[in-house]
Amino acid sequence: MTFVRKISKVWLAGIAGVLLGVLIILAIRFFTYDAGYVHYHANFAVYINGQQEKFKGSTYYEEETACKAESHMTPEDRAHMHDDIYDVIHVHDHAASWGHFFENLGWSIGKDFIKTRDTLYQNDDGNKLNILLNGQNLTGISSVTGQVIGNENKLLLSFGDVDNNELQQEYQAIPDTAREHNQEDDPASCSGPSKTTISDRLRNLF
16 A cells, blocks of 8 residues: 555656646747737928928728738838828838838839839939938938837938928927837738737737
8 A cells, every 4th residue: 555655656756747747848938829910100200492282182091991911911011101190100020121112112212312103302412301210310321221110210301401490399399109000000010919918918828
């Protein structure tokens, strides 16, 4: 009987160890699970000869009626604007750059030019493209074309004969609303909310 009891205790200890291990694994999965959603925002403004571009027209804004799997996203799905709000970018891909975003609008940008859908503005003796990203002046130094749009970034593109005071005023006028939008679902979400929910965690425990 003593031998049987010892065997039983070993089995019980083994089962308890397995159960504890399973619980630990499930706890790790619960607290570390990431649904893989990408949904964050950035603010920006474009000025041409002192006039802010308001991007008027529905073709500048993405209006989706159904969610898409990440593998089926179009370039426009990855970085776009919504609801006629012309100073907020919705980003659904960590690799989306400023160049990608402006291409989606039918525009293009470089270190010394900005091209709208119908007009090219190129640096000359009196005018130039000024670039401020997150307060850093990149004018004449670097294009932001290949730079990834970061969460809560702020970009100013201002073409014309602009002095530093005007440039700073234009930059300061860009609203800081990206963080506010980060707390909301995308109006036409392709990839769901920006945060992994408790329901997501529970559904993906096993």
